[in-house]
Amino acid sequence: KAFRAYLAANIIIGAVVLGMDYLPLVWVQRAVFVINIVDGAFVALLLVITGGLESTIYWVLLVLVIRNAVSITGVRLQIAVNLLLILCYLVAGLLDLTLHELMDQEVPPAEQASALLPGAVGSVSPNAPALTAKAAHSKKRRPSKPDTGDQQLEVGQALLLAITGLSDRNALQLLFSRVLLLLLLASSCYGINVLADLQLQAQAESREFTMRQEQLRSTGRLAAEIAHQLKNPLSIINNAAFSLQRSLGDAKPATLQQLEMIREEVGRSDRILTEL
Numbered sequence: 355k356a357f358r359a360y361l362a363a364n365i366i367i368g369a370v371v372l373g374m375d376y377l378p379l380v381w382v383q384r385a386v387f388v389i390n391i392v393d394g395a396f397v398a399l400l401l402v403i404t405g406g407l408e409s410t411i412y413w414v415l416l417v418l419v420i421r422n423a424v425s426i427t428g429v430r431l432q433i434a435v436n437l438l439l440i441l442c443y444l445v446a447g448l449l450d451l452t453l454h455e456l457m458d459q460e461v462p463p464a465e466q467a468s469a470l471l472p473g474a475v476g477s478v479s480p481n482a483p484a485l486t487a488k489a490a491h492s493k494k495r496r497p498s499k500p501d502t503g504d505q506q507l508e509v510g511q512a513l514l515l516a517i518t519g520l521s522d523r524n525a526l527q528l529l530f531s532r533v534l535l536l537l538l539l540a541s542s543c544y545g546i547n548v549l550a551d552l553q554l555q556a557q558a559e560s561r562e563f564t565m566r567q568e569q570l571r572s573t574g575r576l577a578a579e580i581a582h583q584l585k586n587p588l589s590i591i592n593n594a595a596f597s598l599q600r601s602l603g604d605a606k607p608a609t610l611q612q613l614e615m616i617r618e619e620v621g622r623s624d625r626i627l628t629e630l
Contacts, residue, residue, distance in 0.1 A: 596617065
């Protein structure tokens with residue numbers, strides 16, 4: 355059932371990715387984010403049924419960490435998914451150990467010992483099949499426990515025993531080394547993404563700086579051309595006003611004052627064009 359649900363999720367997400375040219379970008383990003391989480395949950399389920407913390411499926415998690423770094427561009431989302439992946443690994447391992455503890459608690463020690471000879475430990479009695487069948491029959495006849503706090507207590511005790519079992523030096527060392535490897539790989543992928551983002555940002559800034567320089571050069575050439583084209587007629591106007599001012603030496607002061615104003619305004623316009 356879990357595999358069928360996982361297959362259906364992949365078909366749906368695959369359809370979204372194939373139709374990415376016709377869908378909003380946000381939908382595609384969310385679809386990729388969801389499928390990364392679904393992959394992590396499915397691999398965690400495989401861990402439960404293939405050995406828990408010591409399962410070789412663990413190495414698939416390293417591939418998923420790298421895939422998350424490639425497919426998720428958002429740094430915060432990438433960190434969140436990778437941390438969730440590590441949490442799935444820990445939960446799968448604890449769930450596997452808890453299930454083993456519960457299975458060990460289901461068969462009482464008295465029924466296990468009844469199938470052995472009282473005088474020889476490990477030797478099977480000829481009546482062992484009958485005793486086993488009787489024990490199984492009595493177990494079937496035993497009324498099932500209702501879903502009460504007793505079952506929750508058993509699960510809690512099994513979980514506590516599983517966590518206590520991790521205190522074994524070899525198991526704890528294995529768990530620490532595997533989690534540390536996942537964290538180091540996730541950190542490395544994060545660092546590579548940050549460096550790639552910085553490089554892309556530097557390239558974008560360099561392109562923008564080059565474009566602005568070209569715009570400034572174009573603007574400077576345009577301003578110089580406009581100033582040159584306007585200075586020529588202003589020089590002609592200034593020379594004409596100066597000639598009129600000399601030829602009208604005995605004219606009225608008001609006329610001479612108007613010519614002086616023309617020359618002053620021409621000079622002012624020339625300075626403005628020079629500054630431009």
